[in-house]
Structure formats: structure tokens, C-alpha cells
Amino acid sequence: MVYSKLLTAFRYVPARKLRSSYSGLLVIPKQKFTTLGKRLFSFMTLTLWNSLTASDDNWGETTTAVTGTSEHSISQEDIVRISKDMEDSVGLDCKRYLGLTVAAVLGLLVFLTPIAFLILPQVLWRDKLEPCGTACEGLFISVAFKLLILLLGTWALFFRPPRAGMPRVFVFRVLLMVLIFLFVVSYWLFYGVRILETKDSNYQGIVQYAVSLVDALLFIHYLAIVLLEMRQLQPMFSVKATRSTDGETHFYSLGHLSIQRAALVILENYYKDFSVHNPALLTASKSRAAKHMAGLKVYNVDGPENNAPGQSRAMITAAARRRDNSHNDLYYEEADHDRRVKKRKSRLVVAVEEAFTHIKRMQDEEQKKAPGEVMDPREAAQAIFPSMARALQKYLRTTRQHQYHTMESIQQHLAFCITNNMTPKAFLESYLNPGPTLQYSQDRWFARQWTLVSEKAVTNGLNDGVVFVLKCTDFSLVVTVKKIPFIKLSEEFIDPKSHKFVLRLQSETSV
Amino acid sequence: MVSDTDETSFLLFQQRIEIHKLRQGENLILGFSIGGGIDQDPGQNPYSEDKSDKGIYVTRVSEGGPAEVAGLHTGDKIMQVNGWDMTMVTHDQARKRLTKKNEDVVRLLVTRTNLENVVRQSMQ
Numbered sequence: 183m184v185y186s187k188l189l190t191a192f193r194y195v196p197a198r199k200l201r202s203s204y205s206g207l208l209v210i211p212k213q214k215f216t217t218l219g220k221r222l223f224s225f226m227t228l229t230l231w232n233s234l235t236a237s238d239d240n241w242g243e244t245t246t247a248v249t250g251t252s253e254h255s256i257s258q259e260d261i262v263r264i265s266k267d268m269e270d271s272v273g274l275d276c277k278r279y280l281g282l283t284v285a286a287v288l289g290l291l292v293f294l295t296p297i298a299f300l301i302l303p304q305v306l307w308r309d310k311l312e313p314c315g316t317a318c319e320g321l322f323i324s325v326a327f328k329l330l331i332l333l334l335g336t337w338a339l340f341f342r343p344p345r346a347g348m349p350r351v352f353v354f355r356v357l358l359m360v361l362i363f364l365f366v367v368s369y370w371l372f373y374g375v376r377i378l379e380t381k382d383s384n385y386q387g388i389v390q391y392a393v394s395l396v397d398a399l400l401f402i403h404y405l406a407i408v409l410l411e412m413r414q415l416q417p418m419f420s421v422k423a424t425r426s427t428d429g430e431t432h433f434y435s436l437g438h439l440s441i442q443r444a445a446l447v448i449l450e451n452y453y454k455d456f457s458v459h460n461p462a463l464l465t466a467s468k469s470r471a472a473k474h475m476a477g478l479k480v481y482n483v484d485g486p487e488n489n490a491p492g493q494s495r496a497m498i499t500a501a502a503r504r505r506d507n508s509h510n511d512l513y514y515e516e517a518d519h520d521r522r523v524k525k526r527k528s529r530l531v532v533a534v535e536e537a538f539t540h541i542k543r544m545q546d547e548e549q550k551k552a553p554g555e556v557m558d559p560r561e562a563a564q565a566i567f568p569s570m571a572r573a574l575q576k577y578l579r580t581t582r583q584h585q586y587h588t589m590e591s592i593q594q595h596l597a598f599c600i601t602n603n604m605t606p607k608a609f610l611e612s613y614l615n616p617g618p619t620l621q622y623s624q625d626r627w628f629a630r631q632w633t634l635v636s637e638k639a640v641t642n643g644l645n646d647g648v649v650f651v652l653k654c655t656d657f658s659l660v661v662t663v664k665k666i667p668f669i670k671l672s673e674e675f676i677d678p679k680s681h682k683f684v685l686r687l688q689s690e691t692s693v
Numbered sequence: 694m695v696s697d698t699d700e701t702s703f704l705l706f707q708q709r710i711e712i713h714k715l716r717q718g719e720n721l722i723l724g725f726s727i728g729g730g731i732d733q734d735p736g737q738n739p740y741s742e743d744k745s746d747k748g749i750y751v752t753r754v755s756e757g758g759p760a761e762v763a764g765l766h767t768g769d770k771i772m773q774v775n776g777w778d779m780t781m782v783t784h785d786q787a788r789k790r791l792t793k794k795n796e797d798v799v800r801l802l803v804t805r806t807n808l809e810n811v812v813r814q815s816m817q
Contacts, residue, residue: 684734689728689733689784690726690727690728690752690753691726691727691728691784691788692722692725692726692727692753692755693722693723693725693726693727693788693791693792
């Protein structure tokens with residue numbers, strides 16, 4: 183049966199680096215019997231897909247054809263990518279592990295200190311100690327519980343796996359670690375001088391000393407929670423993030439954060455708010471810009487003088503005066519494009535609706551009766567896909583989205599929609615509107631490695647008027663910070679009985 | 694021109710007044726001011742006897758204007774204009790009925806409290 187054989191499509195990867203290697207073509211297996219074989223379903227689908235893909239003339243291909251005979255050539259971007267991966271992996275791990283080990287050592291020291299305070303007298307001068315009654319036992323239990331809570335809290339606050347790697351250390355964490363270290367050292371100092379040297383026999387006093395240490399540590403932990411987690415919750419700044427290529431802007435509210443943490447928040451929101459970066463949409467404005475530059479040439483008739491500023495100003499005034507009708511071209515081109523997109527969209531919608539009418543969900547009772555041509559969702563998707571493939575491919579080409587959707591992904595999406603009883607409109611939704619970056623596969627993001635560029639130190643706090651840039655290989659996000667204004671609210675009391683109305687005064691009109 | 698035909702047979706105490714509009718620049722003016730209307734406050738009307746009367750009253754007549762020449766007085770209540778009823782209209786509708794651009798003459802039906810007294814006196 184035709185439908186039972188799953189369509190395994192092979193990506194076409196030529197042995198040499200050819201222009202067609204990134205075009206999304208598929209390998210068509212050779213057919214043994216040409217007439218019957220050409221009627222094979224999978225063969226037809228693949229041929230159709232390839233013909234639609236390859237016949238696009240306006241495709242903005244940026245890879246150059248390297249028709250040399252070496253099979254081991256790598257492109258420039260591959261080299262850059264490899265070297266970046268290497269240096270980043272080494273540098274970041276070192277810093278992260280250093281910070282982690284220091285914090286772990288400090289934590290262990292702090293955790294063991296109260297226990298040491300309690301155990302050392304028992305070990306060293308047990309015979310001299312006064313017996314300690316129920317008060318001591320109560321204190322032991324409280325120390326144990328408080329240490330347990332402290333352990334859990336410290337793990338939750340400091341030792342959870344970090345969400346990202348930051349360029350610089352976290353100032354508040356370092357301050358807190360220094361504070362804890364000094365605190366514990368001073369306790370040890372007092373313990374050593376007052377208790378170890380004099381071999382104090384009041385065990386209850388020693389236990390209370392240990393309990394006071396644990397209490398103080400809990401308060402420091404409370405301070406840490408406030409500084410690290412709660413200070414940033416109240417929104418104080420409105421942050422505007424704009425993408426440099428197409429101007430897409432989103433606004434976020436942030437509290438008191440350092441610049442690097444604010445950058446992290448913005449990047450996390452980038453993947454779910456900004457629509458996917460499509461370089462194919464920018465070619466039109468680039469060609470217009472090129473036309474502007476190529477319009478005028480300046481010739482120097484007075485000899486070899488270098489009058490650069492005068493030259494450029496002359497060019498600008500001449501360009502302004504020239505009767506430039508490029509706005510007309512832009513207007514008609516855009517109107518044309520809109521019309522074409524709408525036409526193709528309506529064809530697509532009709533084709534998809536018609537395709538969806540060909541399948542019907544079988545009920546459970548019917549399933550037992552007719553074991554005829556029963557298909558699972560993937561086969562059903564493959565069965566109805568060819569009737570809509572042409573319209574869909576044409577629409578994707580017109581809106582320049584064809585690189586984001588491969589044939590397998592479309593069929594997968596179709597099977598998913600069929601399984602979940604979605605209407606044709608729901609199936610088309612992901613092709614008609616470009617979604618956020620997170621919805622697409624990772625190789626289409628164009629946004630993996632980010633660099634933070636800032637005039638101020640990145641551990642500075644956010645302030646009104648701070649500007650920083652998050653750079654990526656293809657584009658950058660420009661971030662501006664504005665303070666939310668201080669609002670002064672006053673109250674006014676209105677007596678509910680004071681709402682009274684009259685008709686307007688007699689108006690007089692002269693005729 | 695003034696025509697005094699008192700309609701005593703119906704005891705309505707009304708007077709018909711015909712005003713010819715005067716052209717001033719590009720406007721046709723009648724030479725008086727109106728007040729009142731169903732959207733106005735009737736309690737403020739100084740000329741009405743019944744303070745819930747929402748009719749159209751003449752509040753001012755300009756000196757030497759066509760309305761004074763035709764015999765209109767302040768305090769007159771306008772009942773009809775060219776056959777259109779003016780007792781239940783808004784202020785703006787009244788203004789529009791009086792200032793139609795394609796009419797040169799307006800014929801008003803007015804009533805007046807002292808006119809009522811004059812007629813009653815003449816009947817005795």
C-alpha cells in the first residue's frame with residue numbers, strides 16, 4: 183500500500199559546495215520502473231517540491247559558488263564560529279568554577295562552625311563541664327533545625343544552576359560573602375580567646391553562643407534575600423529595546439538591577455517577544471540606499487585640492503534639489519506587493535480548506551468495522567499535502583518566509599493539526615503571521631552569541647538615560663532606560679448628595 | 694405692512710404680522726431676537742405668564758428694523774411661522790425656520806398678553 187510506506191525525505195547535500203546546497207532541495211530516489219515509478223506518490227511530492235523551490239528567480243542567495251575541487255574547504259564564517267566556541271568555553275568555565283568553589287568552601291566553613299563550637303568543649307575538656315539540663319537539649323534541637331533551614335535557604339539562593347553566564351561578578355553576592363566571612367571570623371576570634379583558652383565550664387553559655395551565631399546567620403540570609411531577590415521586584419524603570427535592523431520595539435518594566443542583569447532579562451524576553459529576524463525583508467531598503475549613493479558624482483575642476491567637507495555638503499544639497507521620484511516607485515511597489523500577497527493568501531486559504539475536506543476522523547466503532555484504508559495522522563498529512571503544497575510554497579516565497587519552513591516541518595505541523603482537530607485557519611496561522619523567535623528552529627534564530635556594549639561599567643545600576651547595546655552577529659538591540667516618574671496623588675472628597683443639575687440658561691438668538 | 698385681523702371668533706387673541714426681510718451684506722435679517730424652546734429652561738423667561746411655557750418669545754426688537762416696522766413687540770409669543778408650528782420646537786429649530794435663505798417674507802402668528810386685555814376691553 184502506498185500510504186503505509188513512510189516518506190523518508192533525504193536532504194540534498196552535494197559533495198562540493200554548490201549554490202544549491204542551501205536551497206532546501208530533497209533527494210529523489212531513482213525509480214526502477216519509470217512509468218509506474220513516476221506515478222509513485224512520494225516521487226511526485228518530491229518532484230513537485232523541488233520544482234517549486236528551484237524555480238524562484240528573486241531568491242536572495244548570499245552564498246557564493248565555490249567551484250573548486252577541494253572537498254575540505256570551510257568558509258570564513260565557519261572559522262570565526264569555531265574559534266569563538268573554543269575561547270568562550272574555556273574562559274567562562276574557569277571563572278564560573280572559581281566562583282563556585284570559593285562560595286562552596288565558605289558555605290562549608292559557615293555550616294560547620296556552630297557544630298564545631300558545640301563539639302569542641304565536649305571533646306577537649308569533658309570532665310570539667312557542668313551538666314546541662316533540658317534547656318540545653320531544647321537549644322540543641324533549635325540549632326539543628328535552624329542549620330537545616332539555613333542549608334536549604336543558602337542552596338536555594340546561591341547554589342542553584344545559573345541561567346546564564348555574565349561578563350562580570352555579581353557585586354552583591356561578593357559583598358555578602360565578605361560580610362559572612364568577617365562575621366564568622368570574629369565569632370571564631372571571640373570563641374578562641376574567651377572559651378578555648380580559659381576552658382570555660384559553663385556549657386549552657388557555650389551552647390547559647392552557638393545559637394546566637396546561627397540566629398545572626400539567619401538574619402544575614404534574610405538580608406541576602408532582600409538584596410538579591412526582592413529589591414528588583416518593584417518596577418522603577420521603563421526599558422525600551424529596539425532592534426537595529428527593522429526597528430521592532432518592545433517595552434519592559436524593571437526594578438533596580440545592574441546593567442548586566444537588566445541585559446539578561448531583556449535577552450530572555452527577546453526570544454519570546456520579538457518576531458524572528460528575517461534578513462530577506464531588508465533587501466528592498468538596502469537597494470534603495472544603494473541607488474541614492476550611486477546617483478551623484480563629484481568632480482574637482484580646480485585642481486588637486488582636498489576639500490572633503492565642502493564636497494560632501496555639495497553632494498547633499500545637490501541630492502536634495504534633484505527631482506527624485508523614488509518615493510513614487512516605493513509607493514507603487516508596496517501596493518503591488520500587498521496585492522500579490524493578498525491574492526496568494528486567498529488562493530492558499532481555498533486550497534487548504536479544500537484539502538482538509540478530504541479527510542475525516544474515524545470514530546471508534548467504525549475503526550473495527552472497516553480495516554480498509556485507515557491512516558495514522560502522519561500518513562493522512564502526507565496524503566493531503568500535495569494538493570496544498572504549491573499554493574503554500576508560493577505564498578511563503580512571496581512573503582520571504584520560505585527559509586523558515588521545510589517540507590518536513592510543514593508536514594509535521596499538518597499531522598499535529600489533524601491530530602488535534604484544528605481547522606484549516608488554525609493550521610495556516612503559523613504561516614500567515616511571523617511568530618516569536620522561540621517558535622522556530624534554532625538554526626534560524628540568527629541570534630545565539632550576544633555581546634554587551636556599554637559606556638558605563640556593567641555592574642553599575644540602571645539609571646535614567648542609560649543606553650547600552652546588545653550586539654549579535656547580524657543585528658543589535660539598542661536599549662534605552664527611562665525612569666518611571668514620581669507620582670504625587672492628592673485626594674478630593676465629593677459628597678454623593680452634591681450631584682445636582684439644571685437646564686442651561688435661556689439662550690437668545692437674533693434673527 | 695401691518696394687517697390687524699383679530700380672530701375674536703375663536704377667542705385666541707392672536708395677531709398676524711408680516712415681516713419683509715432686510716438684506717444686510719449677504720445676510721437677510723429680521724431685526725429681533727428670540728428666546729425659549731423645548732430644550733431651554735422656561736423658568737428664566739421674563740415675558741411668560743406661565744413659567745412652564747416652553748414656547749418661543751420675542752426678547753428684543755431692534756430699532757427701525759423690519760420687525761419693528763411690521764408691528765412686532767417684545768414679549769410676543771410666536772405661535773406659527775409661515776404655517777409651521779413654533780409652540781413645540783427647540784431653540785435651534787425655531788432659529789432655522791425664521792432664517793431660511795430662500796424666503797424673503799415671513800408671516801408670523803403671535804400672541805400677546807396685553808393684546809388679550811385689549812380685546813377683552815373692546816368686547817365689553
